[in-house]
Amino acid sequence: MAGQFGSKFASHYATSSFRNGCWTPGEIVPVAKLLLHPAAHVLHYGSTCFEGLKAYRHEDGSVHIFRLDRHVERMRNSARLLCLPEPDEEHLSRTICGLVAASRDEVPAYPSALYLRPVLIGVDPNIGSAARPSDDALLYVLASPVGEYFQAGENPLRLWLEDRQMRTTPEFGEVKTGGNYASALRHVMQAKENHGVDQVLFCPNGDVQETGAANFLLLNDEAVITKRLDGSILPGITRASILELARQAGYRVEERDIDIAEMLEWVKTGEAALSGTAAVLAGVGALLHGTHEYPVNGGQIGANTKRLRTLLMDIHSGRRPDSAGWLTKI
Ligand SMILES: Cc1ncc(COP(=O)(O)O)c(C=O)c1O
CATH class of the missing domain: 3.20.10.10 (D-amino Acid Aminotransferase, subunit A, domain 2)
Structure with a gap:
């Protein structure tokens, strides 16, 4: 797997927005630049959390995500402690699984893997909200085919x-x-x-x-x-x-x-x-x-x-x- 860990991306990513108190259904779209207001809460007050998990391809070609439930639970805990809108378990799991299903052909053979990076950011355009949480948020999931972090002959x-x-x-x-x-x-x-x-x-x-x-x-x-x-x-x-x-x-x-x-x-x-x-x-x-x-x-x-x-x-x-x-x- 050429290139630095995490610098190459699958062709599509998943996105879902939290607006007026509801999540939009997860959408799978080609990876493109994000359009954010320069006053977005995340850019000023750090309202962001993320996860890092992997999907592996087995010898029979099937694809498996490792400990999805634990990563979903940890991301929800991060969101809660940051006062960000907390995606429910089913929505977050479904959004991640939907991306892996759509990226199935981009999951490399073991020991390489498809690294998944769910991200949640506060997007309210208001630079006066240092002491207020963001009402609106964006959830997205990136996928990155990655090689083994340490190659054979690794140094301690x-x-x-x-x-x-x-x-x-x-x-x-x-x-x-x-x-x-x-x-x-x-x-x-x-x-x-x-x-x-x-x-x-x-x-x-x-x-x-x-x-x-x-x-x-x-x-x-x-x-x-x-x-x-x-x-x-x-x-x-x-x-x-x-x-x-x-x-x-x-x-x-x-x-x-x-x-x-x-x-x-x-x-x-x-x-x-x-x-x-x-x-x-x-x-x-x-x-x-x-x-x-x-x-x-x-x-x-x-x-x-x-x-x-x-x-x-x-x-x-x-x-x-x-x-x-x-x-x-x-
Ligand atoms: C600060 C920190 N500690 C520990 C870990 C290891 O966590 P995990 O085993 O869930 O990848 C990570 C990696 O995500 C990390 O960023």
Whole structure:
């Protein structure tokens, strides 16, 4: 799959508007530029949220969306917390599924996938509405054929531990909204430039949270540990899936606070990984903190990381039965 992740689009997208208190039925139309009033609420007051999920093609040609219900639920939660009109579950699911059905021929073969990007924006043209929600909104869904995020021979990731700055506010981390990514960006750019790392692991006051766009997990032969969902981090759907598969495989799963000192002790013998829709489960090879570099699992991607990633990928690809009903067939 040529090109950068997310830079190539399927020919059509889905749109639906919220006007006078009602949603218009989802329409599938060719991808074209949006016409927005320059005073649109989203452009001034950041009334926007989005999702990222994937549809996979199985060997028999059938197409399946992974954990559609969870992504719909998370987007509705984001909309609610941003005071945006909240699309009901059926409307949002139907709009996403309609686009996948219309784009069926553009779903690449596994391990490539069709990445789906539902977006909700406030469109009221009123620059005086800083303290008022947008009455009208636009929902649209883009589709982007994407390759495997990490190719074979992938390098373990190097992470900078940011122990003062937060990615976003303590309450808003669970919202998938543009402002959270904007507020993390400067810290990520600085760490990349100053320390040559791949990502920043946000650990304000020593509390190990997540990176700019993925959840963080500690693993070894017995346990998988990750921060509890307290509103400060995104409730990752890959995170939830990996934890469920880890439980079934006999690991002890702990969702709780982790501090930097415990993490640095852990990685002397254990593994660390990032989870997310794009990367699935990516091994971490080093943590950088202050002037020190701490190798993780001797700088290698660990066996438990590989094992859990394979378990999840086998469900994505249809190689293992979907006993939990995580796939929606289109
Ligand atoms: C901040 C953040 N954390 C975690 C994740 C992982 O979430 P998911 O596994 O649902 O893709 C993402 C990716 O969407 C993210 O942007």
